[in-house]
Amino acid sequence: MIPINWYLILSAVLFLIGVLGFFTKRNVIALLLSLEIMLNAVNLTFVAFSTQHRQISGQVFVFFVLVVAASEAAVGLALVIAMFRNRESLNVDRSNLLKW
């Protein structure tokens, strides 16, 4: 059996990729994709621990995360469309109204 450390390392690497993507990309869709990567990194951790500790709740939690991720994708894409309609651009750096 593969030790859990490998899973965790993989998960951490994936999460880091997601974070880096989130902070470096300017396209909104790329940001959403980065978000999905981070969520799935977390899912991987859940599943790994679930197998390790022989407890089903970790896997159940993953389903919830999937549901939330799906909803988030739906809402997020809708927002992206709305944003594009307003600004004819998907560059997040051009949407900076959320401030003082």
Add this chain to the structure above:
Amino acid sequence: MDSFSILWLIPVLPLLGAVMSGFFGKRLPKNVISLIAAGTVGISFLIAIREFLAMSVALEVPIIRNYFTWIQAGRFVATAGFMLDHLSGVMILIVTGVGFLIHVYSAGYMAREEGLYRYFAYLNLFVFFMLTLVLANNYLLMFVGWEGVGLCSYLLIGFWFTRKAAVDAGKKAFIVNRVGDFGFILAIMLIYWTFDRIDFASVFGRLGPASSFAVEPLGSVGVLTAIGLLLFIGAAGKSAQFPLYVWLPDAMEGPTPVSALIHAATMVTAGVYMVARSAVIYNHAPGALFVVAVVGVFTAIFAASIALVQTDIKKVLAYSTVSQLGYMFLACGAGAYAAGVFHLVTHAFFKALLFLGAGSVIHGMGGIQDIRKMGGLRYYMPWTYRTFIVGTVAIAGIPPLAGFFSKDADLWGAWNYPHYGKLLWLVGVIAAMFTSFYMFRLLILTFHGSPRYTEHDVHHVHESPKSMLIPLGVLAVFSIFAGFVGVPRILGGSNYIEHYLSPEGNEVSESLGTSSTEALVMAASTAAALSGLLAAYLFYVARPELPQKLARKAQAMYSILWNKYYVDELYDAVIVWPIVRTSREFLWKFVDVFTIDGIVNGIGTLVRWSASGLRQMQTGYVRTYAGWILLGGVLVVVWFLR
């Protein structure tokens, strides 16, 4: 005495009238308002007569009616109840009787006034509170009436509220009265602390000869003297005694019938009533009584001397009122409570008469109050003139009118007072001479001689309407005859009122002095009155140039009197000015603007300043927010992995 009693109706009827005029008066025609106002007081007067007669055949006096428990807090109990005895009986007759006449008079005097409903609402409310004051069976309920009449006095002085002088006078009256009321409140607390009760029957019962209640021995200075002095501070405020008299002359800014009812006949005598009511306490506090007598006689001569040179018809009468109240306190202080109340009664008649007469003059002159601009009015106002003569002779103390008997009773009481009684008497007689002089001066300058006004000032001098003249006539009749209830024994009378009022006051000092002394004392006060009359005649009829000569010769004295001893200026400098300055410079500009506003604004500035730094965190870029979230997440993780 369990027969059907409608005592409570006496004050409640004027209250009803006040409610009706106050709430619905704006929509009612003026004659209906007048009818309601005068009618309720008139019916009260009839009931008062009925109750008064019922009391005189009652087996046991006082008649006490407790209606409900007003305040109950632990062992402290105050009931709302009335007490009818000889003293309060006389008072309710005066208040409702004179009050009724003045209501009738007001209907004529104020007929063209826009705020008539407001006027009558206040006036009826005043009668209600005054009746509460005199009928109350405990000190606290008395205090309610006491404050209520003060409120109505304030409202009515400032009735013409568009005139600054009237508003200022109202405020002055209210504020000066607060000083006295403070003394009264302290006295009530001290009474409760000492006696555990505040109703008259219990308090006086515990001071009675048959009581085993431990009070300080007679003659020692202690809590009873303190109570007496504090009560007198209250009385001095309400009854305009030195040094709290300053509000009364200013109160003449109100309508003249108000001056007659509140500031001459009834409210200002409340202090005398209170001292007479508390006679049992005062009899145990000779020191307090001495203070009452001295302040009384000093006020009498002080105010009388100011009145000598005043030129406003109402101001003369106002200082005269202060002076006459001084006589009442002189008598009370000398232990002759009955004489003080007797003078209160006669004074209510003739001073109300004089004020209403003055009102009639002002009415006829179209608002002029300066007696230097009058003269010769007797041809135009024959009935006002005749009744005014009656009032003048009565107040001057010329026999056989009412003022003679009552003033003589006061002075006779002072004469018999063991502590410096003769000196007090002498000062009183001099004040009587002054009284006679300034009143005849007023009479001569107003009604005699040739007119000093021009047609330009006054268009048409006219006699007042019947509704004003009839009260004048009735009051004149009483001013002539009211004295006969107190004819002293030496003149063949029985001094009925002195006996009548003595159960509440003192045992009458019948045996004091010999009858020849009494005759001499009486002759002296009559001589004083006549010399005042002669002096006025000399000064203003026989040799009219004399007053000005004298004024020039005694320039300093004249200007002191003319400026009322500079008391108002002194109060302004010593009390008003420091308070205003402290309020403005320290309390307002330092405490309020600098300190309190500074703290509040400082907090605001601090928040604004720190926020202007903190808000730089919010750039509007998604990346920044994500960074903060990441930082937060890392911190949480670090916290748990620590």
